Amino acid sequence: MGAVEELVEKAGGCAVIDGGFATQLEALGADINDPLWSAACLITRPHLVKEVHLQYLEAGADIIISSSYQATIPGFLARGMSVEEAEGLLQTSVKLALEARDEFWKSALRQSKPMYNRALVAASIGSYGAYLADGSEYSGSYGADITTEKLKDFHRRRLQVLASAGPDLIAFEAIPNKIEAQALVELLEEENIQLPSWICFNSVDGKNLCSGESFADCLQILNASEKVAIVGVNCTPPQFIEGLITELKKQTKKAIAVYPNSGEVWDGRAKRWLPAECFVHKSFDALAKRWQGAGASLMGACCRTTPSTIRAVSKILKGRAGH
Template identity: 35%
Template sequence: MDFSKCKMIDGALGTEISRRGFSVDGEVLWSAKAILEKPELLKQIHYDYYLAGADIVVSATYQFTFETMKKIGFEKDKSIELFHKGIDLVAEAREDYLKSLNYEIENIPLVGASIGSYAAFLADGSEYTGFFNKTKQELIDFHLERLELCCENPNTDIIALETMPSFLEAEALIEIFNSGKISKKAYISFACKNKEQINDGTLFADCVKICLECDNFLAIGINCTKPEFVPNLVDIANEVMKKQKKQKIIMCYPNLGNIWDSEKQTFLPDSGFSENDFVSLLHNLFINKKCSIVGGCCSTTPEIIKKLAELVKK
């Protein structure tokens, strides 16, 4: 499937793994823990998202870093092997899905290789503030190796730069992709703390503006953000693109809106949007052509994605 034909991205991974009985709350690897210990469960979740109607399903590598793997006792070669396994599990789930359809499908859905913020490596909630004491060059050095590995994996269709909370980090990623060192295309998605700003306080409009200068970014998105902030943020993205006379796909996959308990490292249940209100909000953005790809982040499920996909793909 060409990325421009995509309409649906998957939903939550970490919270979905925990919902199915394997807790990753508070884990330094977050959903990547399942690559090590519960690969079949992880593969099943990826499969369920394809079955629900997702055109893009993303790997459990968001919080996977070699620094963390070293701390918990893994040699570099084994860590690289496990990073690739995270991407390969999505591809295996897609193959099972295609088999279930006897390969009778016009547009084959995509495999996304997830790359999280430096804040995700810290595993201290920094993705909610965007504050970490690193220079742009240090952030470039941090991201480059994983991005190169994404490109080496033949199953990577698109690189997912997710939950970016920092303008400086976005600049670092743009510099990497503009350098010609990364052979595959990506989308970049920001975590926002209100209707106008990403988590570090930078105006979302300024983030959209700089990302329009990167030809290797096929889309600009909003994720891991409260749903009530999303309509205004999407309007901002559209306004900037109109003003700059440059267009990219706009993606939107917010959280369900549940409150994060930083002490327990988990989301408080039933503290966010209802499933129906969440689906209605994103469907309205889609049908009004405010954004082209929709889905969910933390606390969303394959069932929610299925409801949304049924409306979006009518």
């Protein structure tokens, strides 16, 4: 049994993923108005990164995700850093999560808190569109000159560095199109990554990927890969999630992870959140129970959610208050 499967079993059939990272950094006073987004804090305020991880662990998260979603070597080089410094920051993103996990686990053992599991650390790898910071992660429109080989070259070194930093799994997040999914699967094979991975897509209509391509076409690629242990959806409005789980269950036998955003919509060009037509932040706990019933075995939340969201999800899924 792999680490993820073992964790899901220990968690009673449903592991809890953490919530919005950048949102909580801002709540702690961080300024993330930066092309690097939350990854900027790896440079300026790493102690806040660790604090956010600890808050989500305290809230009941079984899996915490590193702050490397928008951390890329080209992005750090654009800030005047060397390749060595850039790679060091990628490693730091995993190191901070591991330190938080280990400190929290030791504390839980000392205090005899049986409601907690020893959390896993997932190293986050955002899409090519996240690096561009032009909104294309929500459209999948990368341009005619982008090929599978170019995407593999873009992701390769970051994947190597993050995998070598000691995480428990790799989390490819908010993938908006088929070509990037294909590139990631090929890259995992070429690099012979021995860690379990998940690939989560995003959707703006609840039916297809952001690019308009079908989940069925993408899942054919993922189903053929033994390197991909989990498939799912993140950074997608919560009202779409139950239907998407139902569709995923028809197309794959892999474990399903879902961690939607609050329902608000990110305007990538204006760099601001737009109000949701149906803001459901307070009903995540009830929704999570429905998602579990539909077939998801890993659940959490994404942008504009907080530790209180994860505490509510953990409580309803496991009957624990997460404190």
